[in-house]
Amino acid sequence: MIGRMIVANVLHRPVRTIVSVLAVAIEVGMVLLVVGMTTGMLTEAAKRVGGVGADIMVQPPGASFFLGVTAAPMPVKIADLIDGLPHVSQVAPVLLQFNTSGGLNLIYGIDMKSFNKVSGGFVYYAGGPVQHTWDILVDNWYARANNVKVGQTLNLLNHNFHVCGIVQHGKGARLFIRLSTAQEMTGALGRASIFFVKCTDPGYTDNVLAAIRKLLPRYQVLSVREYMSMMTSNNLPALTDFVTTMIAIAVGIGFLVIFLSMYTTITERTREIGILKSLGASKFYVIHAILEEAGLMAVVGIGVGCAGTFLLRTLIVTYFPTLTVQLTISWGLRAAGLALVGSLIGAFYPALRAASLDPVDALAYE
Amino acid sequence: MEPLIVTENLKKVYRTGKVETPALRGVNLQVQQGEFVAIVGPSGCGKSTLLHLLGGLASPTSGKILVDGNDFSRMSDAERTRFRRHKIGFVFQRYNLLPTLTARQNIVLAQHIQGNGFNPHRFQMVAEMLRIADRLDFRPNALSGGEQQRVAIARAVICEPNILLADEPTGNLDTENSQTVLAMMRTLNRSLQQTLLMITHNLEAAAAADRIIRMRDGQIIED
Numbered sequence A: 001m002i003g004r005m006i007v008a009n010v011l012h013r014p015v016r017t018i019v020s021v022l023a024v025a026i027e028v029g030m031v032l033l034v035v036g037m038t039t040g041m042l043t044e045a046a047k048r049v050g051g052v053g054a055d056i057m058v059q060p061p062g063a064s065f066f067l068g069v070t071a072a073p074m075p076v077k078i079a080d081l082i083d084g085l086p087h088v089s090q091v092a093p094v095l096l097q098f099n100t101s102g103g104l105n106l107i108y109g110i111d112m113k114s115f116n117k118v119s120g121g122f123v124y125y126a127g128g129p130v131q132h133t134w135d136i137l138v139d140n141w142y143a144r145a146n147n148v149k150v151g152q153t154l155n156l157l158n159h160n161f162h163v164c165g166i167v168q169h170g171k172g173a174r175l176f177i178r179l180s181t182a183q184e185m186t187g188a189l190g191r192a193s194i195f196f197v198k199c200t201d202p203g204y205t206d207n208v209l210a211a212i213r214k215l216l217p218r219y220q221v222l223s224v225r226e227y228m229s230m231m232t233s234n235n236l237p238a239l240t241d242f243v244t245t246m247i248a249i250a251v252g253i254g255f256l257v258i259f260l261s262m263y264t265t266i267t268e269r270t271r272e273i274g275i276l277k278s279l280g281a282s283k284f285y286v287i288h289a290i291l292e293e294a295g296l297m298a299v300v301g302i303g304v305g306c307a308g309t310f311l312l313r314t315l316i317v318t319y320f321p322t323l324t325v326q327l328t329i330s331w332g333l334r335a336a337g338l339a340l341v342g343s344l345i346g347a348f349y350p351a352l353r354a355a356s357l358d359p360v361d362a363l364a365y366e
Numbered sequence B: 001m002e003p004l005i006v007t008e009n010l011k012k013v014y015r016t017g018k019v020e021t022p023a024l025r026g027v028n029l030q031v032q033q034g035e036f037v038a039i040v041g042p043s044g045c046g047k048s049t050l051l052h053l054l055g056g057l058a059s060p061t062s063g064k065i066l067v068d069g070n071d072f073s074r075m076s077d078a079e080r081t082r083f084r085r086h087k088i089g090f091v092f093q094r095y096n097l098l099p100t101l102t103a104r105q106n107i108v109l110a111q112h113i114q115g116n117g118f119n120p121h122r123f124q125m126v127a128e129m130l131r132i133a134d135r136l137d138f139r140p141n142a143l144s145g146g147e148q149q150r151v152a153i154a155r156a157v158i159c160e161p162n163i164l165l166a167d168e169p170t171g172n173l174d175t176e177n178s179q180t181v182l183a184m185m186r187t188l189n190r191s192l193q194q195t196l197l198m199i200t201h202n203l204e205a206a207a208a209a210d211r212i213i214r215m216r217d218g219q220i221i222e223d
């Protein structure tokens, strides 16, 4: 019976209901998309780093492993030291650059020969390797997303690059230029941000790791396997702060809208609450009815939010093929739980207020 | 026989800021089981206040109320609510039906709040007695005033309350509808021995009762 009363109430004010439902839907969608896009981006990035084919990554002291952002690159000469260690088959120095215009793009400055040895070589869909100073390789995803063809000019970092080839995606970055070009552009002559180290056999990874750490005690030395598991876990403080903030904002939106919605509802229905009380409805009954109403709107909102997120993901992935949105059941449940609990907490104060209304005053309310 | 309702020196003072309004100034009243009592008196003499106290919707400033042996002054708010749920039915001048529910749902809601579940026998009996059986699936705004008030009475008596308290039930009705409603109140009283207290301004309406209580300035002046 409470159910029928609630449905009647919810239908009685369709605009209020739609706004409340949408707020919860936006809340759920925001949580799912923020989490989905960050984890998607992370796993993508991790997968690509894994795709380089190295066993070990070496970065200068103080570098963050997240996307390899680094302050001062290290001398490439160190690569020779590492190369001299037992069981090391190849070291590929890479200088990272970020292009921020038109989306964030990571560019690898590579030495073709060593990078090919570590990675096993690019698969070319068109064109060929970088040879000249302003040559650039793009991967097929980037090419598709930006409609890039071999031979065309690509303006990145205020330079016109000549697209010399399109390669299969999955080897660290989506864009590759010559190491020397990257060094010149950043004024980091003879330096690199990362060394990708390949062992003669993956079985020697731990030995080589220990040897490099001994050789370069202050450097960040990590096996690629470790790195990949780190990238998918919650070890990235800056990123989790961002995600947490976004989730808090989303939950705040849902909470406030439901609060306001239920608050105006009980004001509007003061007399009806008086009627319920004259019929002998207990405080619990009134609280229950109002929480259930908020809960109903939240559940519908969660449904709409999940459906909307799937739709949005389809659109995003279609129109921005370089983006990945990872939706998991576990985060779906978490988002739903947050939305439901947030809504109930939002409705709780109005419910309490309604329950403690004086019945005689409430009945006299116009 | 023990009276169903007893009040002793019942007083109620409303306070709004620093202003005190004595609404009841010592009411002594006894009502027997099965009586039909009309309460009349000028506006503002405290009739509604008395009814609210008897139904446990408000608590007195001083004095005693015993309903069916229960001393309201010793009961908590929650206990009075529970008592009202099971023993008291209210009918108001303004019908006070829930506008979003149909007539049937309004009546079922009362049963739901009472918690004894749906009793189809009682429901049918009440609906037929109040002649609303064919209006049950309409919302209040599709019913005439007389029909709404009959639905409200049905809702009030569906759970077989010991006492039916009616505050000017015919106040918003035309003569014809008033007479129907009064006739039904009398039927309830006669055939089901429903104890009934009814406030009215209308002397004709009061004549339907067994007993007329006159109030003035918060006191009973004639019984």
Ligand SMILES: Nc1ncnc2c1ncn2[C@@H]1O[C@H](COP(=O)(O)OP(=O)(O)OP(=O)(O)O)[C@@H](O)[C@H]1O
Binding pocket: B014, B015, B016, B021, B022, B023, B042, B043, B044, B045, B046, B047, B048, B049, B050
């Ligand atoms: N909530 C309140 N706060 C302050 N004063 C009130 C309140 N309710 C009633 N009163 C006052 O108490 C007195 C009795 O009011 P009550 O409503 O019981 O009168 P009544 O006999 O039912 O009048 P009417 O016939 O107009 O309905 C009046 O003077 C009224 O102004």
Ligand SMILES: [Mg+2]
Binding pocket: B047, B048, B049, B167
């Ligand atoms: Mg009155």
